[in-house]
Amino acid sequence: GNSVTQMEGPVTLSEEAFLTINCTYTATGYPSLFWYVQYPGEGLQLLLKATKADDKGSNKGFEATYRKETTSFHLEKGSVQVSDSAVYFCAQQVSGGSYIPTFGRGTSLIVHP
Amino acid sequence: DTGVSQNPRHKITKRGQNVTFRCDPISEHNRLYWYRQTLGQGPEFLTYFQNEAQLEKSRLLSDRFSAERPKGSFSTLEIQRTEQGDSAMYLCASSPTGDVGQPQHFGDGTRLSIL
Numbered sequence: 001g002n003s004v005t006q007m008e009g010p011v012t013l014s015e016e017a018f019l020t021i022n023c024t025y026t027a028t029g030y031p032s033l034f035w036y037v038q039y040p041g042e043g044l045q046l047l048l049k050a051t052k053a054d055d056k057g058s059n060k061g062f063e064a065t066y067r068k069e070t071t072s073f074h075l076e077k078g079s080v081q082v083s084d085s086a087v088y089f090c091a092q093q094v095s096g097g098s099y100i101p102t103f104g105r106g107t108s109l110i111v112h113p
Numbered sequence: 114d115t116g117v118s119q120n121p122r123h124k125i126t127k128r129g130q131n132v133t134f135r136c137d138p139i140s141e142h143n144r145l146y147w148y149r150q151t152l153g154q155g156p157e158f159l160t161y162f163q164n165e166a167q168l169e170k171s172r173l174l175s176d177r178f179s180a181e182r183p184k185g186s187f188s189t190l191e192i193q194r195t196e197q198g199d200s201a202m203y204l205c206a207s208s209p210t211g212d213v214g215q216p217q218h219f220g221d222g223t224r225l226s227i228l
Contacts, residue, residue, distance in 0.1 A: 004155075031213070032213045032214040034216055036216075036219075042222075043117070043119075043204055043220050043222050044156070044204070044217075044219045046216040046217075049216055051213070089155050089156075091155075093213050093214075095212075097168075098161050098163075098168060099208070099215065100158050100161060101158075101217060103155030103157075104155055105153065105154055106153070106154070
């Protein structure tokens, strides 16, 4: 079946530190991959995506590269800010009509000044 | 693009009562999805509509749950005879008909608390 595994949190960093949140997937097809971010009391927002192998998605200083050989889509940011504190979800969608995504459990990021 | 709107934002009710939530998707989006999210978990799929047709339902969706999208625009999710375990955030998302690379656009959810 399809699944997404994320590293457990919380991840606690100081401002300007380097961030990596690991994400791996298993899929029966050729998925598109997404990172979503959720701030307290809000729904999920798309952060970035990649739709084919070796594609790099990027947004607001965050990046992730679709690695088919390692079935991974790790999220990185070179210098985090306090405002990046949120929960980050990795997700995949496979073709088949409904495009229902499979989400990871989420990784909480806490950034201290 | 006014975004996905969900109402109410919060609902507190006693066990055994019925509740109904509403979702207004982005107007040009054909696809509408309902999810349930509990603390420390990712969204769990409940059901999916394309236009007014309900095309998929998760086995999580017991017979106490029903969803409609009567005119292919807004949708409602009703829970009958609520139970403690129904306490969760209920999220709605929409997306245009397209390809597997289309992301979902989420509302801010309805938080349900069962007393």
